[in-house]
Amino acid sequence: MTSLDQLLEAGVAGKRVLVRSDLNVPLDGSRITDDGRIRASVPTIRRLAEAGARVVVTAHLGRPKGAPEERYSLAPVAARLGELLGADVAFARDTVGESAHETVATLEDGQVALLENVRFNAGETSKDDGERAAFARQLADLADAFVSDGFGVVHRKQASVYDVAQLLPSAMGTLVATEINVLRRLTDSPERPYAVVLGGSKVSDKLGVIDNLLGKADRLLIGGGMVFTFLKAQGHEVGRSLLEEDQLGTCREYLARAEELGVQILLPGDVVVDTEFPSGDREPQPRVVPATEIPADCLGLDIGPAAGADFAAALADARTVFWNGPMGVFEVPQFADGTRAVAEALTRTEGLSVVGGGDSAAAVRALGFDEAAFGHISTGGGASLEYLEGKSLPGIDVLEG
Ligand code: ADP
Numbered sequence: 018m019t020s021l022d023q024l025l026e027a028g029v030a031g032k033r034v035l036v037r038s039d040l041n042v043p044l045d046g047s048r049i050t051d052d053g054r055i056r057a058s059v060p061t062i063r064r065l066a067e068a069g070a071r072v073v074v075t076a077h078l079g080r081p082k083g084a085p086e087e088r089y090s091l092a093p094v095a096a097r098l099g100e101l102l103g104a105d106v107a108f109a110r111d112t113v114g115e116s117a118h119e120t121v122a123t124l125e126d127g128q129v130a131l132l133e134n135v136r137f138n139a140g141e142t143s144k145d146d147g148e149r150a151a152f153a154r155q156l157a158d159l160a161d162a163f164v165s166d167g168f169g170v171v172h173r174k175q176a177s178v179y180d181v182a183q184l185l186p187s188a189m190g191t192l193v194a195t196e197i198n199v200l201r202r203l204t205d206s207p208e209r210p211y212a213v214v215l216g217g218s219k220v221s222d223k224l225g226v227i228d229n230l231l232g233k234a235d236r237l238l239i240g241g242g243m244v245f246t247f248l249k250a251q252g253h254e255v256g257r258s259l260l261e262e263d264q265l266g267t268c269r270e271y272l273a274r275a276e277e278l279g280v281q282i283l284l285p286g287d288v289v290v291d292t293e294f295p296s297g298d299r300e301p302q303p304r305v306v307p308a309t310e311i312p313a314d315c316l317g318l319d320i321g322p323a324a325g326a327d328f329a330a331a332l333a334d335a336r337t338v339f340w341n342g343p344m345g346v347f348e349v350p351q352f353a354d355g356t357r358a359v360a361e362a363l364t365r366t367e368g369l370s371v372v373g374g375g376d377s378a379a380a381v382r383a384l385g386f387d388e389a390a391f392g393h394i395s396t397g398g399g400a401s402l403e404y405l406e407g408k409s410l411p412g413i414d415v416l417e418g
Pocket residue numbers: 216217218219220240241242243259317318319341342343344345346347348373374375376377378398
C-alpha cells in the first residue's frame with residue numbers, strides 16, 4: 018500500500034488526484050451545524066494542493082436514493098471547505114457529468130474542486146459489482162490517482178471507496194492512517210487498565226463490539242439507550258425506556274461471560290427519567306430514580322448523578338479508554354449531565370482516550386469541551402465499531418491488498 022508520503026514523493030504536481038473524503042455533516046437547512054468532519058478532511062487536501070496536485074474531492078451527504086435531491090447538495094460544504102482551506106473550492110453541479118468534467122479541466126495546479134454528492138448516482142451504493150465498477154470507471158476518468166481519506170465510509174464496499182481504488186494508483190490519506198493507528202492501539206495490547214464506555218441509541222449495532230472487547234477490556238461501562246436492555250436482562254423493569262427485547266438473551270450471555278473473564282461491567286445505579294421523550298412542546302420534568310425502580314410510565318433519558326460519579330471514578334486510573342455513544346439524550350440540557358461527566362473524565366485520563374461515533378463527537382463539541390483535551394476524536398462511528406468488532410474494512414483491505 019502507498020502512503021500519502023510515498024505518493025507525494027513520487028510527485029503529484031499537475032496530476033489530478035481524486036480524494037474520497039467524509040464530508041457528511043449535519044445541516045439545518047443549508048447551515049452546517051457541526052463542521053468537524055470538514056475540518057478533519059482539510060490536512061490531506063491541503064497537503065496535496067500544496068504539492069501542486071489538482072485536487073478533486075468526492076463525498077456524500079445524507080442518504081439520497083441514487084438520484085439528485087437538492088436538500089442533499091454539497092454546495093454549502095464546498096463553501097465551508099473553501100473557508101477552511103483559505104482558497105476557493107470549485108463546485109461541480111454533478112458528480113461525473115458535464116459539470117464535473119468542465120470543473121476538473123479548468124483546475125490549475127494546487128486548486129481544489131468538490132464534486133456534487135456521490136450518492137446522487139445509483140452506482141455508488143449498488144450491490145451489483147458490475148454497476149458499481151461502471152460508476153467507479155466514470156469517477157476514475159476524472160483523475161490520475163486516488164487517495165482514500167473518508168474514514169467514516171471505509172467499512173462500505175462502495176464505488177468511491179472500494180472499486181475506484183482498484184482502477185487508479187491509490188494511497189491512504191492522513192486521516193484514515195491516523196484513525197487506523199489509533200484503532201490498532203485499542204485492539205493490539207492496549208495499556209491497562211483498559212475501560213470501554215458504551216451508550217447511544219443503536220443498541221444492536223454495538224453489541225458486536227461488546228462481544229469482541231469483552232476479551233480485551235478490564236472494565237465495561239454501559240449507559241445511554243442501550244443500558245435498559247441490560248437492566249431488563251438482569252430482571253429489572255425499565256418502564257417505557259428504549260428496549261430491544263430480542264437482544265435480552267445476548268445481554269444475559271455477555272453479563273455471564275464478563276463474570277467468567279473477570280471483566281467488570283458497570284451499569285448505572287441511578288437514572289434520570291421523564292414521562293415523555295423530550296420534544297419542543299413541553300418543558301422536560303427530569304426525575305432521578307434508582308435504576309432498579311424505573312416507574313412504569315417513565316423512560317430513562319440519562320444516567321443519574323451517582324452513576325456519573327461512579328463512571329468517572331472507574332475511568333480515573335484507566336490508561337486506555339474508548340468511548341462510544343452518549344450517556345443520555347445530551348441534545349436536551351436536562352439530560353446532558355451523564356454525557357458531560359463521562360466526557361470530563363476522559364479529558365482527565367493519563368493514557369489514550371478515544372471518542373468514537375458521530376453523535377459522541379458532536380456531543381463533546383456541543384458541550385463545549387476542547388477537542389485537544391482528548392487523545393483522539395474519531396470521525397467514523399460505524400467504521401470504528403466494525404473494526405473493534407474484529408471485522409475487516411473493505412476500504413482499507415483494498416488499499417493494502
Ligand atoms: P454515536 O453516533 O456516538 O455512535 P448513537 O448514534 O448510537 O451514538 O446514539 C446517539 C443518540 O442516542 C443521541 O441522539 C442520544 O439522544 C441518544 N440517546 C442517548 N441515551 C438515550 C436514551 N436513554 N434513550 C433514548 N435515546 C438516547
